[in-house]
Amino acid sequence: MINFNDIQTAQQRINxxxxxxxxxxxxxLNHWLGHQIFFKAECLQKIGAFKARGGCNAVQxxxxxxxxxxxxxxxxxxxxxxxxxWSAAQFNIPATIYMPSFASKVKAQATRSYGAEVVLxxxxxxxxxxxxxxxxxxxxxxxxxFNDDAVIAGQGTAALEALQQVNQDIDAVFAPCGGGGLIxxxxxxxxxxxxxxxxxxxxxxxxxxxxxxxxxxEIQRLADAPNTFADGAMTLSVGEKxxxxxxxxxxxxxxxxxxxxxxxxxxxxxLKMHVEPTSAMTMDGVCQWLRGQMQPKKVLVILSGxxxxxxxxxxxxxxxxxxxxxxxxRFS
Amino acid sequence: MINFNDIQTAQQRINxxxxxxxxxxxxxLNHWLGHQIFFKAECLQKIGAFKARGGCNAVQxxxxxxxxxxxxxxxxxxxxxxxxxWSAAQFNIPATIYMPSFASKVKAQATRSYGAEVVLxxxxxxxxxxxxxxxxxxxxxxxxxFNDDAVIAGQGTAALEALQQVNQDIDAVFAPCGGGGLIxxxxxxxxxxxxxxxxxxxxxxxxxxxxxxxxxxEIQRLADAPNTFADGAMTLSVGEKxxxxxxxxxxxxxxxxxxxxxxxxxxxxxLKMHVEPTSAMTMDGVCQWLRGQMQPKKVLVILSGxxxxxxxxxxxxxxxxxxxxxxxxRFS
Numbered sequence: 001m002i003n004f005n006d007i008q009t010a011q012q013r014i015n016x017x018x019x020x021x022x023x024x025x026x027x028x029l030n031h032w033l034g035h036q037i038f039f040k041a042e043c044l045q046k047i048g049a050f051k052a053r054g055g056c057n058a059v060q061x062x063x064x065x066x067x068x069x070x071x072x073x074x075x076x077x078x079x080x081x082x083x084x085x086w087s088a089a090q091f092n093i094p095a096t097i098y099m100p101s102f103a104s105k106v107k108a109q110a111t112r113s114y115g116a117e118v119v120l121x122x123x124x125x126x127x128x129x130x131x132x133x134x135x136x137x138x139x140x141x142x143x144x145x146f147n148d149d150a151v152i153a154g155q156g157t158a159a160l161e162a163l164q165q166v167n168q169d170i171d172a173v174f175a176p177c178g179g180g181g182l183i184x185x186x187x188x189x190x191x192x193x194x195x196x197x198x199x200x201x202x203x204x205x206x207x208x209x210x211x212x213x214x215x216x217x218e219i220q221r222l223a224d225a226p227n228t229f230a231d232g233a234m235t236l237s238v239g240e241k242x243x244x245x246x247x248x249x250x251x252x253x254x255x256x257x258x259x260x261x262x263x264x265x266x267x268x269x270x271l272k273m274h275v276e277p278t279s280a281m282t283m284d285g286v287c288q289w290l291r292g293q294m295q296p297k298k299v300l301v302i303l304s305g306x307x308x309x310x311x312x313x314x315x316x317x318x319x320x321x322x323x324x325x326x327x328x329x330r331f332s
Numbered sequence: 333m334i335n336f337n338d339i340q341t342a343q344q345r346i347n348x349x350x351x352x353x354x355x356x357x358x359x360x361l362n363h364w365l366g367h368q369i370f371f372k373a374e375c376l377q378k379i380g381a382f383k384a385r386g387g388c389n390a391v392q393x394x395x396x397x398x399x400x401x402x403x404x405x406x407x408x409x410x411x412x413x414x415x416x417x418w419s420a421a422q423f424n425i426p427a428t429i430y431m432p433s434f435a436s437k438v439k440a441q442a443t444r445s446y447g448a449e450v451v452l453x454x455x456x457x458x459x460x461x462x463x464x465x466x467x468x469x470x471x472x473x474x475x476x477x478f479n480d481d482a483v484i485a486g487q488g489t490a491a492l493e494a495l496q497q498v499n500q501d502i503d504a505v506f507a508p509c510g511g512g513g514l515i516x517x518x519x520x521x522x523x524x525x526x527x528x529x530x531x532x533x534x535x536x537x538x539x540x541x542x543x544x545x546x547x548x549x550e551i552q553r554l555a556d557a558p559n560t561f562a563d564g565a566m567t568l569s570v571g572e573k574x575x576x577x578x579x580x581x582x583x584x585x586x587x588x589x590x591x592x593x594x595x596x597x598x599x600x601x602x603l604k605m606h607v608e609p610t611s612a613m614t615m616d617g618v619c620q621w622l623r624g625q626m627q628p629k630k631v632l633v634i635l636s637g638x639x640x641x642x643x644x645x646x647x648x649x650x651x652x653x654x655x656x657x658x659x660x661x662r663f664s
Contacts, residue, residue: 028442028445031445043604044604048604105654105655106601106654106655109657110360113360113363265642265645268606269438269606269640271606272375272376272380272605272606272638273604273605273606274600274601274603274604274605274606306604308601309652309654310597310649310651310652310653310654311652313597313645313649314646314649314650317642317645317646317649318646319642320641320642320643321642322437322438322641322642323437323438325441
């Protein structure tokens, strides 16, 4: 398991490559909720998501450990594809990304634009088989999306940086949980810097494997990818490495689809940022937690990213959610 | 007519009240266009639009000139309503905003949230009559949306600040033109700081009064509010004060509706910001201008705001525009 020192080392490694994203607040939202919410805007990160952090750290750790790196490879239909493509390009390492052909054109195109070779294959099983075969070659290294110490340490730099920026006592840190890299890194960083703060994960109710794993003490696995707005949290299960951290979380909330669309519209409107539903969903978890609090609280939310295709935007904005202003009791 | 000194004085007045908004770039967009575009992100300004600048300056100029200010009033269905409400609140001055009842609930609600009294009236003529009557009272002052020296000087601080932030030679500065406050202030600031840079306005083709005024040398007026995505540029005509500046612009482009939706989607996607169509439309004007340029250019675009209601978001995202990447020749 990684420790805080690994995250500090990761920060030193990646600092010159990544964006120093702001921590922002909405005075209006704070007023409505009666609590203070700090948002770490990782939607403004390189590639539009926190995953640039883990990718960038992992590629550098590989370079420190191995001499002859000919190529890095990854299998992904989403932000991890772009993160590995971008990270490899930072160090002039060729990258091949295996993607399912049903992945959005925008994401394949963005991955190519960072200089990676993109191989499209019809089925996810073919994608996974192709990357496994490729990684057996000498000098070719696979970068996993979350179940990897260097990736977890990299993701942890978002919370580390945010807590340094906020520079005051925080009551709770919230992040979404897909494979668990972001929440695991956030936990380690927060325990070191603010041991009194709770660290809490949020997951779509439609794909609640990590929530059930947290409560049962054993890794639970979904049979199929869930149908949810939160396309960054559709992972079938967490990994052994992330679960070792997830077990230690203070709490875990699941979120229905309606509040995801609601909070995506409101965060885009109030923060004026292109926040993706996987990030916005976290606010429903925050409200579930705040309902049990008697005093005004200070909460840090890691807004994981802002990569949304047009079909998703149409679905998210299909109904006007801006007619009812946020309050902690909504969706209770 | 205002001069550069008025803008510098405005900057000193409003500096402690407004947000220091960033100037951002998209490396990907620059690569696709073959030119460098700097975006001044006024969507991150107080009230979500540059208009906080003009409002804040105008309220302070009133306070400097008059002793007994009981109240400020304004008539608006949009960002100016919020700007005056917010600005008055900064100085503990009561504000009444007269709005047409067809204005969006979100905007009326936002205006109230800044502490202003909002009076809803059925027709725009009633709104205009009510504000005129109110302003006749002793100690009550009307803050106009654009045809006012203090407002123009305030809006000019956006370009002033952006040029200071960019701190290198710029070839052209673009801004949208509604009533003309923003483009007028931008012109004065740019002429002083970068006399070689062109200053160019952009307007919806559906409401091309300012474009026709620029070319004819006389103020032209629309009979009715145009039907356009660019709801921040629906003004029926520019004012005498703004037209004195607009006459001196280097060029003026009009934009069809299709490129407005296209550029709104692409700027939201690339910049990860909730950019309104009135701002995004400017990029089509930029491309029209770039088509005539033989060398790579550096362009500053003032992104005017990010206030968009849900109905507008639905219309803007109704068709997927992200399938064709931007280039200068698109829509030519």
